[in-house]
Each structure stands twice: as structure tokens, then as C-alpha cells.
Amino acid sequence: MFIKRTQDCPTHIAIDGCTIREVLQPARDTLGLPYSLAVAEVAVGAHTYRHRLEHTEVYYLLAGRGLMHIENETAEVVVGDAVTIPAHAVQWIENTGHEILRFIALVNPPWTIEVDQRCDP
Numbered sequence: 001m002f003i004k005r006t007q008d009c010p011t012h013i014a015i016d017g018c019t020i021r022e023v024l025q026p027a028r029d030t031l032g033l034p035y036s037l038a039v040a041e042v043a044v045g046a047h048t049y050r051h052r053l054e055h056t057e058v059y060y061l062l063a064g065r066g067l068m069h070i071e072n073e074t075a076e077v078v079v080g081d082a083v084t085i086p087a088h089a090v091q092w093i094e095n096t097g098h099e100i101l102r103f104i105a106l107v108n109p110p111w112t113i114e115v116d117q118r119c120d121p
Contacts, residue, residue, distance in 0.1 A: 002029075002031060004023055004024065004029070006021055006023055006039050009021040009022060009023055009039075014038075014040065014048075014116075015049075015051060015113070015116045015117075015118050016048040016049045016051045016092065016116075016118065017046075017047075017048050017049045018040045018041060018042050018048045018093075019040065019041045019042075019043075020038050020039070020040045020041075020105070021038060021039045021040075022036065022037075022038045022111075023037050023038060023039060024036060024037040024038075025038075025110065025111070026110045027110065027112065033110070034108055034109060034110070035106055035107060035108040035109070035110055036106070036107045036110035036111040037104060037105070037106050037107075038104070038105045038107075038111070039062070039102065039103075039104055039105075040059075040102070040103055040104075040105050041100050041101065041102050042064075042066065042093060042094070042095040042100070042101040043095060043100060043101075044095055044097065044098060044099065044100065044101075045095060046094070046095055047092055047093065047094030047095065048092045048093050048094075049092060049118050049119070049120040050069075050090055050091070050092045050118070050119035050120045051090070051091065051092065051116060051117060051118045051119055051120075052088055052089060052090050052091065052116075052117050052119060053085070053087065053088075053107065053111070053115055053116050053117075054087055054088060054115035054116075055087050055107050055108060055109050055110075055111070055115055056084065056085065056086060056087050056107070056108055057084075057085040057091075057105060057106065057107045057108075057111075058082060058083065058084050058085070058104075058105070058106040058107075059077075059081075059082070059083045059085065059093070059103045059104065059105055060081070060082045060083075060103060060104040060106070061077055061078060061079050061080060061081045061082075061083075061101075061102075061103045062079065062102040062103055062104065063079060063099060063100060063101065063102040064079070064095060064097045064099050064100055064101035064102060065077065065078045065079070065095075065096055065097040065101070066093050066094050066095045066096050066097065066101045067093070067094045067096055068083050068091075068093050069090075069091060069092050069093065069094075070083075070085055070086075070089050070090070070091045071089050071090055071091075076096075077093070090119055
């Protein structure tokens with residue numbers, strides 16, 4: 001049995017500017033998983049940088065509310081929403097609520113720095 005606690009994972013700033021904890025990362029966890037899983041946070045009133053991944057990504061909202069931007073589409077997102085972000089799509093999320101926006105980011109194939117590109121300076 002493999003259990004990894006989010007609170008035991010180091011926090012760092014992702015390429016899109018959000019705070020992130022990589023919970024499952026096949027490059028470090030020898031589980032043979034075909035995806036990576038992270039918990040991300042965006043502060044009240046903040047937003048991530050526009051960026052794009054070469055892989056498909058799914059956000060699942062755990063806390064807060066915001067606006068999800070994918071290419072030319074924008075939609076409100078709330079706790080319990082799952083958002084599929086196609087590979088190569090320009091994306092960003094903004095926190096429009098009064099608490100930290102927290103979500104799971106699932107990337108398939110697994111996220112690596114080489115597949116993530118910031119679109120803003």
C-alpha cells in the first residue's frame with residue numbers, strides 16, 4: 001500500500017505562478033502511474049499566468065471559486081467542478097472568491113517542466 005500525505009509534500013511555485021504540492025510524480029514515485037497529480041492553490045484576488053501544456057490536464061476544485069479560461073472560453077468554476085483542459089490549449093484560472101482557490105491538477109502523461117510553457121512574460 002502506498003500512501004502519500006499532501007501536507008508532507010514540499011510547496012513550490014509552479015511555472016504558472018500558483019502554489020503547488022506535487023503529490024504523485026512518476027519521476028520521483030516509482031509506482032508506474034501514467035499521470036501526475038498535484039494540489040494547487042491560488043490566493044484571493046490572484047490568477048495564474050497564461051500557460052499551455054503539451055499534455056491533457058484536469059482540474060478538480062476542492063475549495064473556493066473562480067473563472068477558468070481555456071483559449072477563448074471563460075466559465076465560472078466552483079467546488080466539485082472538474083475541468084478538462086486539452087493539450088496545447090492556452091489556459092489560466094483566477095480566484096474570484098473570498099478564500100483560497102484550491103484544486104487538484106491531474107496531468108496525463110505526467111507533467112514535466114519541458115511540457116509546460118508560460119505565455120505571459
